[in-house]
Amino acid sequence: MLSETASIIFYIIAFVTVVSAVLVVTLKNIFHCALFLILCLFSIAGIFILCEADFLAGVQVLIYVGGIAVLMIFAIMLTAGLTNFKVKQHNEQVAMGALAVFCFLLIVLGGVAKTLSVRGGFPTAHTPKIIGSTTHSLGKLLLTDFVLPFELVSVLLLAALIGAVVLAKKDGE
Amino acid sequence: MQVGLVHFIALSAVLFSIGMFGALTRRNAIGILMSIELMFNAVNINFVAFAKYIDPINTTGQVFTVFVIVIAAAEATVGLAIVLLIYRNFRDIFVDRINLMKW
Amino acid sequence: MFEYAFLIPVLPALAFAIIILFTRWNEKLSSGISIGAILIGLCWSIGVLVKMLGNPEPYEAYFKWVVLGDIELQIGVLIDSLTAVMLMVVCIVSSVVQIYSLGYMHDDPRFSRYYSFLSLFSASMLGLVIANNFAMIFIFWELVGLTSYLLIGFFYEKKSASDAGKKAFITTRIGDLGFIVGILILIIYTGTLNYHEVFEMVEHGEIPAGILATAGIFIFCGAVGKSAQFPLHVWLPDAMEGPTPVSALIHAATMVAAGVYLIARSATIFAASADAALVVAIIGSITAFMAASIGLVQNDIKRVLAYSTVSQLGYMVMAIGLGSMTAGIFHLMTHAFFKALLFLGAGSVIHASNTQDIREMGGLGDKMKITATTFIIGSLSLAGIFPLSGFWSKDEIIASTHGHNIIFLIVALAVAFMTAFYMTRLCFMTFFGKPRVQKYYDHAHESPKTMTVPLMILAFLAIFAGWVGIPWLPKGFGSFVYHHHPHHGHADYLLMVISTVVAVSGIVFGYLMYGKGVISAQAMGERFRPIYTLLLNKYYFDEIYDAIIIKPLLAFCRFMWKFDAAVIDGIVNFLGRFSLFLSWAWDAFDRYIVDGIVNGLGYTIWGIGSLIRQAQTGRVQNYAIVIFAGVIVTLVIMMKVL
Numbered sequence: 032m033l034s035e036t037a038s039i040i041f042y043i044i045a046f047v048t049v050v051s052a053v054l055v056v057t058l059k060n061i062f063h064c065a066l067f068l069i070l071c072l073f074s075i076a077g078i079f080i081l082c083e084a085d086f087l088a089g090v091q092v093l094i095y096v097g098g099i100a101v102l103m104i105f106a107i108m109l110t111a112g113l114t115n116f117k118v119k120q121h122n123e124q125v126a127m128g129a130l131a132v133f134c135f136l137l138i139v140l141g142g143v144a145k146t147l148s149v150r151g152g153f154p155t156a157h158t159p160k161i162i163g164s165t166t167h168s169l170g171k172l173l174l175t176d177f178v179l180p181f182e183l184v185s186v187l188l189l190a191a192l193i194g195a196v197v198l199a200k201k202d203g204e
Numbered sequence: 205m206q207v208g209l210v211h212f213i214a215l216s217a218v219l220f221s222i223g224m225f226g227a228l229t230r231r232n233a234i235g236i237l238m239s240i241e242l243m244f245n246a247v248n249i250n251f252v253a254f255a256k257y258i259d260p261i262n263t264t265g266q267v268f269t270v271f272v273i274v275i276a277a278a279e280a281t282v283g284l285a286i287v288l289l290i291y292r293n294f295r296d297i298f299v300d301r302i303n304l305m306k307w
Numbered sequence: 308m309f310e311y312a313f314l315i316p317v318l319p320a321l322a323f324a325i326i327i328l329f330t331r332w333n334e335k336l337s338s339g340i341s342i343g344a345i346l347i348g349l350c351w352s353i354g355v356l357v358k359m360l361g362n363p364e365p366y367e368a369y370f371k372w373v374v375l376g377d378i379e380l381q382i383g384v385l386i387d388s389l390t391a392v393m394l395m396v397v398c399i400v401s402s403v404v405q406i407y408s409l410g411y412m413h414d415d416p417r418f419s420r421y422y423s424f425l426s427l428f429s430a431s432m433l434g435l436v437i438a439n440n441f442a443m444i445f446i447f448w449e450l451v452g453l454t455s456y457l458l459i460g461f462f463y464e465k466k467s468a469s470d471a472g473k474k475a476f477i478t479t480r481i482g483d484l485g486f487i488v489g490i491l492i493l494i495i496y497t498g499t500l501n502y503h504e505v506f507e508m509v510e511h512g513e514i515p516a517g518i519l520a521t522a523g524i525f526i527f528c529g530a531v532g533k534s535a536q537f538p539l540h541v542w543l544p545d546a547m548e549g550p551t552p553v554s555a556l557i558h559a560a561t562m563v564a565a566g567v568y569l570i571a572r573s574a575t576i577f578a579a580s581a582d583a584a585l586v587v588a589i590i591g592s593i594t595a596f597m598a599a600s601i602g603l604v605q606n607d608i609k610r611v612l613a614y615s616t617v618s619q620l621g622y623m624v625m626a627i628g629l630g631s632m633t634a635g636i637f638h639l640m641t642h643a644f645f646k647a648l649l650f651l652g653a654g655s656v657i658h659a660s661n662t663q664d665i666r667e668m669g670g671l672g673d674k675m676k677i678t679a680t681t682f683i684i685g686s687l688s689l690a691g692i693f694p695l696s697g698f699w700s701k702d703e704i705i706a707s708t709h710g711h712n713i714i715f716l717i718v719a720l721a722v723a724f725m726t727a728f729y730m731t732r733l734c735f736m737t738f739f740g741k742p743r744v745q746k747y748y749d750h751a752h753e754s755p756k757t758m759t760v761p762l763m764i765l766a767f768l769a770i771f772a773g774w775v776g777i778p779w780l781p782k783g784f785g786s787f788v789y790h791h792h793p794h795h796g797h798a799d800y801l802l803m804v805i806s807t808v809v810a811v812s813g814i815v816f817g818y819l820m821y822g823k824g825v826i827s828a829q830a831m832g833e834r835f836r837p838i839y840t841l842l843l844n845k846y847y848f849d850e851i852y853d854a855i856i857i858k859p860l861l862a863f864c865r866f867m868w869k870f871d872a873a874v875i876d877g878i879v880n881f882l883g884r885f886s887l888f889l890s891w892a893w894d895a896f897d898r899y900i901v902d903g904i905v906n907g908l909g910y911t912i913w914g915i916g917s918l919i920r921q922a923q924t925g926r927v928q929n930y931a932i933v934i935f936a937g938v939i940v941t942l943v944i945m946m947k948v949l
Binding site: 041042048049052056061065068082083084086087091094095099103106118121122123125132135136143147176184187 | 206207208210211212213214215217218219221222223224225226228229230231232233234235237238239241242245248249252253255256260262263264266267269270271273274275276277278279280281282284285286287288289291297298299300
């Protein structure tokens, strides 16, 4: 359980996150969407910090915001998606999508509630605080227990890198 | 009230739903990619929260988060490359007009 | 003699076959065979007659031809006095005519064929008189009709001749229809057709009176047709289109006499049925009067003689109807001789002067002595002048009216007057006076011996043949040919005087009009103009028949033809169209229904497919939402939240 102040902070950050997320998916101007995505990513980094995942927060900002979001902006610029504001940004399955998503939300929350009622709360650790720096434990885990996925992911990254270069290459070069 | 695991799960669920909604309804391809990023982040929140509340000693959840971030990056890269290609070929990035596979 | 008497008709029949098959190209041979056959028949008939005179028992011989259940049709001969007389008459006249034809038909290209027909005719006629039952007489009856058609229409290139042949055949056919009905009635009620058996049954009263009268009248119908009685007399004047010897043979002496022979043979039936006899007498008297009246004004020499024949036949029929079969047959015999003489004489005149119209003749008596003399003898005999044959037979007929209604007597006397008158007219206009058309007169000459010798023979018979019936004879004609009991002629002097007066006055009147010209023929014609026109046009019988019978019949035939064509064509066309329709229907069925099912199946599947493939929009987001929906459902099921 978080302390009171932490809770308040959580609520604020959560609010920002949700609002910016909503804005991301609803705004007409795609550039604004990207900006709000950045805001959202930042607030998620904040949540990471609340969960004592300091390394991850840094990584989130570095990679997500500094890499991916910027990449997105580049892509937006390159594809001239800004030019037409009058064009509809949502397709015809808005209603269906909203409904489906709402159902999904209900189901998940319902499941959560059921778990709560059945089991009377989630099992929590005795010592809720994370001991030591997360960076250290993350590094250790990555190179001992999870070395295989780690290697695989790096290969994947390489493939993605090469793939992206190949794909985005102009013909004839 | 005091924030427990439930709240993080709820937040994650909401964020995921919003991202799902965006993925299903946005016409702009990049918009879809952004929504997918939202979904990834929601999942990340979930993993991190569980790492804190269930297994704080090993922080196994955070490892998953690392992997998710990496994969999300790779995926965003390739995805954007594809979007660029599509833009180059169709001059248009509204996915509901890209229906070459129609019947 | 009698056993082989059946050869008398057979020999001419053989002659016919031989001429037709073998000797057509040799004229002399054909005529020789034909004349030879008939002369043999003549000799034989004389023999038969002589034997019959000595022994008047009838001779009958037959064999069964067809047996139909109970009914038996026979072929046989019956020779009695009537047969013997008829054989004689037919043979004499036939022989005379065939000899005459040697000269008359000398130039004709179909000479042999003519003789073959003559032989066939003689055979048929002889067979007719020798028959012993109604079926056989009917067969020969039809044969006689056939040969008369062939001979009348002999000059068939002329339309009038072939029409005349047709008319004769058809008119007599109508009479024959009645004859057949009569025969059928007899056969139904008696079960046999043999003369002997039928007449026995009639005499014993085994046939009901009404049926008997009907049968008698129907059999008389045959005679009405063949003997040209009213109302079927219309064919005889037209039959003059045939060669003159044919007219002499057929229409004076023999074929027309067949009808008289028939009713004479059936005298038993008429004796038993007074109604039938009365019908016969009435028809006969009407015919006699009507024909004589027409003959008064005709201008064609053969026509006058033709109507005279009809009239005399009426006389004979009347006599038999009044009960005197003897008188009828007697007159038949004498009439055969003098009428044949008159016809052959007319033929001689026509041959010499190239015309048949008496208005164009005149004064021919100077140029043709033998012809004229014999012709006048014949006329006097016909008029009934004492002591020629005609006088005796005519008297018998007038005598037969005794005891019946006085009308018959008046009619008989009137006819006698008219007969004398028109014959006198004919003689005077032809042989006496000044020639009216000079070139015919100049051309005229006496005919060759082959033509004049027969005339003389017949003239002899015309004078003396009737003497067998002189009433003072102890055993005259009446004792030989009779029905029931011998007819002893008794001299009725009053009757003789009256008839002579009537005949002479007729001659005198004719002489006054045409010989001396005291009474102008023109003036008479003018005064009685309407009657004159009526008589000249033969009471318009032909026109009436044409309008009432012929035209409606032809119209009916045409209608039937049209109807038939329409119906038959209609049916055939309908069948054709129906078949076409059936094939069209089948094709349509095949095309629309069968193909429809097959195509429809494909179409249905295509339709379903085109519905379902709407789901493949090609848009990823559509697929995504569907997947997501699936996920939700899976969650629901897995988590059992709901």
